[in-house]
Every structure is written in structure tokens, then in C-alpha cells.
Amino acid sequence: MTYQFRNVVIAISLGLLAAILTTVYVTNYRKSVQHGQQDVGVLVAASDIPAGTSGAAIVSGHMLVQKTIPRTALVPGAISSPDQIARLVSTQEVMVGEQVTKSRFASSNELGVRAQLKGTLRAIQIAANPNQVLAGTLKAGDHVDLVGNMKVDTNGGGDTKHYDRVVLRDLLVLRAPAAVDAKSATLSSSSQSFNVMLAVTDSQASKLLFVVKNSDPNSSPDGGWALQLRPVTNAADSPENIESIETVLLDGLSPAERARVIGGR
Numbered sequence: 001m002t003y004q005f006r007n008v009v010i011a012i013s014l015g016l017l018a019a020i021l022t023t024v025y026v027t028n029y030r031k032s033v034q035h036g037q038q039d040v041g042v043l044v045a046a047s048d049i050p051a052g053t054s055g056a057a058i059v060s061g062h063m064l065v066q067k068t069i070p071r072t073a074l075v076p077g078a079i080s081s082p083d084q085i086a087r088l089v090s091t092q093e094v095m096v097g098e099q100v101t102k103s104r105f106a107s108s109n110e111l112g113v114r115a116q117l118k119g120t121l122r123a124i125q126i127a128a129n130p131n132q133v134l135a136g137t138l139k140a141g142d143h144v145d146l147v148g149n150m151k152v153d154t155n156g157g158g159d160t161k162h163y164d165r166v167v168l169r170d171l172l173v174l175r176a177p178a179a180v181d182a183k184s185a186t187l188s189s190s191s192q193s194f195n196v197m198l199a200v201t202d203s204q205a206s207k208l209l210f211v212v213k214n215s216d217p218n219s220s221p222d223g224g225w226a227l228q229l230r231p232v233t234n235a236a237d238s239p240e241n242i243e244s245i246e247t248v249l250l251d252g253l254s255p256a257e258r259a260r261v262i263g264g265r
Contacts, residue, residue: 038070038071039068039069039070039071040068040069040070040071040074040080041066041067041068041080042066042067042068042069042074042075042078042079042080042099042100043064043065043066043067043078043079043080043081043082043099043100044064044065044067044097044098044099044100045063045064045065045094045095045096045097045098045100046062046063046064046065046096047063047096048093048094048095048096049063049090049093049094049100050090050093051090051091051092051093051114052089052090052091052111052114052115052117052118053089053090053118054088054089054090054108054115055082055085055086055087055088055089055090055105056086056087057118058082058085058090059082059085059086064082064100074099075099075101076101077101077102077103078099078100078101079100079101079102084102085100085102085105087107088102088105088106088107088108089105089106089107089108089111089114089115090104090105091104091105091106091110091111092104113174113175113197113199116172116174116199117199120201120202120203121199121200121201122199122200122201122202122205123174123197123198123199124197124198124200124205124208124209125175125195125196125197125198126195126196126198126208126212127193127194127195127196128193128194128196128212128223128225129192129193129194129223130177130180130192130194131226132223132225132226132227133177133194133195133196133226133227134177134227134229135177135178135179135180135194136177136179136180137229138173138176138177138196138227138229139173139176140173140174140175140176141172141173142172142173142176142229142230142232143170143171143172143173143229143230143235144171144173144198144227144228144229144230145166145168145169145170145171145227145228145230146166146167146168146169146171146208146211146225146226146227147164147165147166147167147225147226147227147228148164148165148167148211148215148224148225149162149163149164149215149216149224149225150162150163150164150165150211150214150215150216150224151216161244161245162216162244162245163242163243163244164242164243164244165240165241165242165243166228166240167207167208167211168200168204168207168208168211169230169237170230170235171198171199171200171204171208171227172198172199173196173197173198173199174197174198174199175195175196175197176196177194177195177196178194180192180194196227211225212225249261250262
């Protein structure tokens with residue numbers, strides 16, 4: 001084999017190899033393009049999904065709709081089944097028409113108290129001494145009533161009377177106060193402050209704040225209001241009533257005893 005002939009053979013071989021490589025590249029490229037143009041199913045928001053909406057509420061509220069799009073238009077993390085978010089809660093708002101991605105959701109534990117607020121429910125935090133908020137006893141998830149002692153001016157002459165009543169019932173405890181440790185237990189109760197966070201409706205919030213701000217602290221060393229713990233199961237409520245000095249002294253007495261008390265005054 002002459003030197004010239006060998007060079008020709010090598011050139012032809014390299015040409016054939018280049019042609020083969022080009023063919024393989026073009027074939028793979030076409031497959032890639034065709035794969036990217038394939039249609040895939042994805043879930044998009046049928047309506048705006050506010051932050052804090054549970055996956056279960058999204059599914060039951062028909063807030064998702066199935067849509068078919070080219071694979072190249074698929075957003076990373078987009079979901080194709082409602083089961084992928086059924087046990088989660090949205091952490092960001094999803095606008096109508098957007099692809100729903102799992103990155104916009106988290107477990108309810110990660111969302112904290114926000115996962116328990118919906119509709120007219122609001123979270124409000126108040127501070128008081130440990131007796132008022134049952135520090136050391138109260139747990140997140142408990143339900144409580146708010147009892148208030150209110151001072152009312154009477155007869156326009158500076159005379160006052162006190163009335164007690166259960167102002168709000170069945171409030172959910174979102175965050176319980178810390179337990180009273182041995183060191184703080186030796187301090188005066190008036191010098192301690194323990195926070196409790198409650199779930200209330202927007203209208204209940206104004207009543208709660210009124211009682212907290214206007215209950216008569218001079219009538220009682222514990223601030224004039226308190227939370228009372230409800231039973232865990234089968235809780236029931238007595239008829240609404242207001243207590244005053246008259247009801248406390250006279251309720252349950254016989255007519256003769258009532259006359260004796262009233263006459264004694």
C-alpha cells in the first residue's frame with residue numbers, strides 16, 4: 001500500500017465517521033424535539049387560591065382544573081394529581097390560570113397557627129397573670145370561655161355596681177402560655193405576664209378586647225377577667241346569666257330568707 005493510497009483510505013474513513021456521527025446527532029436531536037413537543041397533563045388554578053388554604057379545601061372547592069400543555073411549557077414542580085397536595089397547605093397565593101406547583105405548599109406544622117385560620121377567624125394574643133390564663137394547665141388545642149367582671153355606674157351619682165358574666169364561649173387556644181417555673185412562682189402574681197393566643201371571630205375580637213381593657217382590676221387582684229377551661233369532650237353550656245351582688249346573695253333562698261336579707265339592708 002502506497003503512502004498516497006493510505007491517505008485516501010484514511011480520508012474516506014474519516015468522512016464516513018463524520019457522516020455517521022452527524023446522522024446520530026440529527027436523529028437524537030429530532031427525538032429530543034419530539035419529546036419536548038409531547039403533551040402532558042398538569043393542574044392549574046381554576047380560581048385564585050389564597051395563602052393558608054388547605055389542600056383538602058382546594059380539592060373539595062373545585063379550585064383545580066386539568067389542562068394539557070406541551071412538555072416544554074411545564075413549570076418545574078408542577079403537579080398532575082390532587083393527591084400531591086391533599087395533606088398540605090398553601091403558603092403563597094396561586095393566581096387563576098397558574099400551574100400549581102408543590103413548592104407553593106407546606107405541611108400545616110410549617111404554616112403554624114395560620115393553618116387554623118379561615119373565614120372570619122382571627123388570631124389575637126393577650127397577656128395576663130398566670131391565674132387568668134391558666135398558665136401551666138392550658139394547652140394548644142384546648143377550648144376556653146372568657147369570664148369578665150365589669151363595673152357599671154348607676155343612678156348618675158357616682159354609685160357603682162359590679163356584674164359578672166361569661167362573655168365569650170368555646171374559644172380555641174392557638175398557643176398556650178408558658179408553664180410557671182419555680183422561680184417565677186415566688187414572685188407576685190401582679191408582676192408576671194403570660195401570653196396566650198386565641199382564635200376568635202372578627203366580631204368576638206372586639207368583645208374580648210373590651211373585657212380585657214375595661215374589666216375592673218380593683219375588684220380583684222387577678223385583673224377582673226379570666227379564662228375557664230372547657231371539657232375536652234361533650235362540653236355543654238348553661239343558660240346565659242349575669243351575676244351581681246343581689247343574685248349572689250339571693251339566688252336559691254326561700255322567700256322568708258330573701259325578705260330577711262332585703263329587710264336587713
